[in-house]
Amino acid sequence: MLSVDCIEKSYKKGGLFSKKKEQVLKNISFECKRGECLGIIGESGSGKSTLGRLLLGIEKPDRGTIFFEGKSVGNRRVRMGNISAVFQDYTSSINPFYTVEEAILEPLHMKKELLGGVQSKIDQVLCQVGLNPSYRKKYPHELSGGEAQRVCIARAVSTEPKCILFDEAISSLDGSVQIQVLELLKNLRKLYDMGYIFITHDIQAAAYICDRVMIIRNGEIEEIVKVEHLKDVQSAYSKKLLQMIIA
Amino acid sequence: MNRLKYVLKDKVAALSLSIIAVTTVAGVFAPFIAPHDPEEVNMELQFAASSWEYLLGNDHLGRCMLSRLIYGIRPSMLWVFAALVLSVTIGSIVGFLAGYFRGKTDAFLMRVCDVMLSFPGYVMTLAVIGILGVGFENILLAFVLMKWAWFARIIRTSVMQYAESEYVKFSKAIGASHLKIMISHIIPVALPDIAVIASSSFGSMILQISGFSFLGLGIQAPQAEWGMMLNEAREVMFSRPELMLAPGLTIVIIVSAINYLADTLQVALDPQLMTSKNKQLGFETTSIAKLEGKGVA
Numbered sequence: 001m002l003s004v005d006c007i008e009k010s011y012k013k014g015g016l017f018s019k020k021k022e023q024v025l026k027n028i029s030f031e032c033k034r035g036e037c038l039g040i041i042g043e044s045g046s047g048k049s050t051l052g053r054l055l056l057g058i059e060k061p062d063r064g065t066i067f068f069e070g071k072s073v074g075n076r077r078v079r080m081g082n083i084s085a086v087f088q089d090y091t092s093s094i095n096p097f098y099t100v101e102e103a104i105l106e107p108l109h110m111k112k113e114l115l116g117g118v119q120s121k122i123d124q125v126l127c128q129v130g131l132n133p134s135y136r137k138k139y140p141h142e143l144s145g146g147e148a149q150r151v152c153i154a155r156a157v158s159t160e161p162k163c164i165l166f167d168e169a170i171s172s173l174d175g176s177v178q179i180q181v182l183e184l185l186k187n188l189r190k191l192y193d194m195g196y197i198f199i200t201h202d203i204q205a206a207a208y209i210c211d212r213v214m215i216i217r218n219g220e221i222e223e224i225v226k227v228e229h230l231k232d233v234q235s236a237y238s239k240k241l242l243q244m245i246i247a
Numbered sequence: 248m249n250r251l252k253y254v255l256k257d258k259v260a261a262l263s264l265s266i267i268a269v270t271t272v273a274g275v276f277a278p279f280i281a282p283h284d285p286e287e288v289n290m291e292l293q294f295a296a297s298s299w300e301y302l303l304g305n306d307h308l309g310r311c312m313l314s315r316l317i318y319g320i321r322p323s324m325l326w327v328f329a330a331l332v333l334s335v336t337i338g339s340i341v342g343f344l345a346g347y348f349r350g351k352t353d354a355f356l357m358r359v360c361d362v363m364l365s366f367p368g369y370v371m372t373l374a375v376i377g378i379l380g381v382g383f384e385n386i387l388l389a390f391v392l393m394k395w396a397w398f399a400r401i402i403r404t405s406v407m408q409y410a411e412s413e414y415v416k417f418s419k420a421i422g423a424s425h426l427k428i429m430i431s432h433i434i435p436v437a438l439p440d441i442a443v444i445a446s447s448s449f450g451s452m453i454l455q456i457s458g459f460s461f462l463g464l465g466i467q468a469p470q471a472e473w474g475m476m477l478n479e480a481r482e483v484m485f486s487r488p489e490l491m492l493a494p495g496l497t498i499v500i501i502v503s504a505i506n507y508l509a510d511t512l513q514v515a516l517d518p519q520l521m522t523s524k525n526k527q528l529g530f531e532t533t534s535i536a537k538l539e540g541k542g543v544a
Contacts, residue, residue, distance in 0.1 A: 056420040080422035087413040095414045096518035097435050103414075106431075107421045141519050155417075165420075 001195060002032040002055070002073075002163060007064030009050055024050045025219045028064070034162065037189065037196040039206035039227075041241075042216035048199045051216070052167045055197060056085055068163070081111040084156040088168035090148035094140040094155075100126075101136040104155045111159045125154040128191070129184060146177040153181070157188055163195045170205060182209055203245050215241065253515035260511035263504035270501060274320030283311035285318040286469045294487055303493050306479060312493055315471035319494070322383055322466050323473045324501065327452050330387040335445045337391070338398025343437075345399070346406030347429060357403070363396035372455075376464050383466040386459050390452060398444065405440040409433050439516030446509035450502040457498055473498050 007028050013020040024047045032038045042048045053059045055066060057073040071078040084107065087093050094103045104122050123133045129150040140148055149169065156164050166185075170178045186209060189196060200206050206213055207227055215222040215238045223238050233239055255261045273280050283301070289309035297304040303312035345356040375389035376382075409415065410433060418428045457474030459465040466472040473494040480490035514520075 053416075056416075058416060058419045076419075076422035076424065078422075079420065083420060083422075085417055085420040087416060089413050093413040093417065095432055095436065097521070098414075106418065106423075110421060110423060139518065139521050142522060152417075159421075 001034040001036075001069055002197075003067045004031070004055070005029050005065050005067075007054060007061040007066060009047075009054060009059070009061050023219060025054070025061070028216075028219075028221055030214060030221065030224060032163070032195060032197060035189075035193050035195050036212065037198060037210045039198045039200065039210035039213040040216060041200060041203055041206050041213055043201060046216050047219040048201075048216055049167055052085075052165055052197070052199050056083060056165055081107075081159050082162050083165070084159065084161040084163075085165045085167065086149070086152045086156050086169040088172055090145050090152060090172065091140075093152045094148065096140055098140070099136065100138050100140075100143075100151050103140075103151060104158050107155060107159045121158060125158045126151075128157070128188065129154045130180075146173055146181070149173060149177075149181060150184070153184065153188070157192060157194070160192050161194065163197065165197045165199070167199045168201070169198075171200060171202060178205065185209060203242065250515050253520055254508075254511055257511050257514075259507050260515075263507040263511075266500065266504040267508065270320055270324060273317055274325050277318050277321060281311075281314035281317040283314040285310060285314040285471045287311070294483065294490075297489075304489065306476070306490055307483065312476075312490065315476060316473070316493060316497055318471040319473045319476065319497075322460075322470070323453060323457060323498075326383070326387060327390075327456050328449065330390045331394075331445060331449055331452055334391045334394040335398050335441065337395040339402050339441060341395070341399035342402030343406055343429060343433070346403040347410050347425070347433065349407070349410075353403070356399070360396040360399050363393070364400070366393070368393050369455075372459070373464075376459075381464055381467070383460075383472075386456060386465050390455070394448070394452075398441075398448075401444050402437065402441060405437050406433055409436045436518075439513070442516060443509055443513045446505060446512060450505040450509075453498065453502055453505070 007025060008023070009025040010021040010023040012018065013022050028051065030038075040048050040051065050059075054061050055073065057066075057076065057079050060074055066073045068078055068082060073079055073083065094100075098106075101122055104125065105118065108118055108121060122136065126133055126135060131147065131150055131154070135143075135147070135151070140151075143151065149172075152169075170181050173181060182205060185196070188194070196209070198206060198210055203213075207230060210227055212224060212226050213230060214224045215233070215235075217237050223233055223235050225233055225238075230242070233242060254264060287310060289305065292301065292305040292309035293307060295301060295305040295309065301311050301313065303316065306312055306315070341356050341360070345353040371393050372386060372389040375392065376385055379385040379388070415428055415432055418432060423431075456465060457472070457477070460472045460474030461478045463475075463478065466475060468475075476494040477491060477498075480487070480494070484491055
């Protein structure tokens with residue numbers, strides 16, 4: 001479904017006339033099948049969020065291609081209704097002038113064909129993420145972190161996209177809420193048969209929800225393993241990473 | 248409309264807003280409100296004290312001071328406002344393009360702004376007057392030319408901050424067009440910032456226009472303008488101070504009112520004030536009021 005081929009990305013360093021560049025991603029290729037949950041794990045600064053932005057088509061890679069069902073994700077019409085996202089910072093994930101209802105309506109309005117009424121759809125997705133329909137009229141600053149993140153998830157699943165990218169979506173929530181949200185994501189995935197790309201630095205969370213895990217280090221893929229085989233990773237770095245968690 | 252309620256809750260802001268509203272209306276309908284023709288010379292009444300017919304007295308040519316003050320609203324406030332709107336619009340367009348698209352667009356537009364900002368404002372205005380000649384329109388033109396760059400810089404910074412936010416990222420990810428993102432996400436969020444900086448520079452622009460007219464570079468003789476009225480009253484400053492006080496106080500009051508309003512706008516336009524609870528409360532109180540009304544009936 002999502003195929004990434006040899007992408008590279010570098011950012012300019014320094015001022016206007018500086019020629020220095022810092023390479024953030026090097027030669028990344030992988031594939032994500034339909035309905036699969038792929039975890040992308042790495043330390044801070046390993047380039048996983050940059051990879052996320054490229055996958056969402058917000059930025060363009062310097063080299064290489066990212067195809068969604070054979071079409072480039074750089075084209076916004078390809079992404080429309082097919083790809084969605086949930087970000088880390090729940091405080092700025094919803095426009096402060098929007099109510100919960102308006103926030104969820106935004107992607108729904110963009111999708112042309114819609115089964116059933118828009119209004120009933122809002123109630124339905126709010127229920128699915130465990131929020132009461134009375135939340136519809138609330139503004140984002142009236143929500144707690146967990147509630148805001150649930151609204152973001154509701155907003156992401158409302159159009160029933162084929163792929164949702166979670167960029168550190170649960171990292172800023174506290175422990176018990178994390179588990180609730182992970183549980184919720186697992187159920188939603190079964191319900192809609194969606195694919196997830198789960199960017200995180202938390203291996204435990206990734207192991208809990210993902211089918212395959214990609215370990216990334218300094219902008220390069222270190223290893224891609226199935227979750228069942230997570231114990232017997234090959235590379236030294238991955239072993240070290242895992243050991244730190246077990247210890 | 249909800250926002251207006253927050254402004255009106257603050258007494259100083261409500262007072263400021265009503266002063267500005269009344270002045271604007273008086274300026275627009277000056278011919279109907281002013282008791283006399285502001286340019287009618289009546290030498291018999293030279294420096295006459297205030298009377299029931301001429302409430303604020305008469306100036307050195309016997310013209311009605313009150314009528315001149317009211318007609319003076321037009322150039323001193325309304326035309327300044329038009330110039331402000333024009334320069335804020337230009338500044339916003341440049342600021343939005345630079346702040347949203349970043350990169351090369353940003354670098355180019357900001358260098359242009361830097362060039363514009365490196366001219367000293369007053370000297371440039373004088374230079375424009377020197378080239379195009381003395382006149383009110385030329386000062387306004389010089390203002391628009393000089394101010395837009397300043398607005399563009401400030402608006403760019405605020406747009407940049409919002410363009411980075413996650414809800415804009417989300418909109419981009421789900422495939423919204425740039426135009427749609429700007430209209431639905433960035434303009435509403437940046438509007439309070441724009442309103443605040445525009446209103447705070449409104450006051451200083453009124454002062455500058457009056458300053459130029461005081462120097463005799465702005466509006467020309469028979470027409471009324473507050474700064475020019477101050478200048479005309481200068482010769483009799485000690486024998487008839489009220490001739491100077493009237494336009495002077497008007498300027499001070501209007502500028503303070505605008506500044507106070509700018510202050511409260513900042514608070515009133517804060518999205519954190521919007522609460523669903525408030526809405527419900529409002530609904531409840533009205534329904535209770537209705538019930539009580541029924542009881543009384």
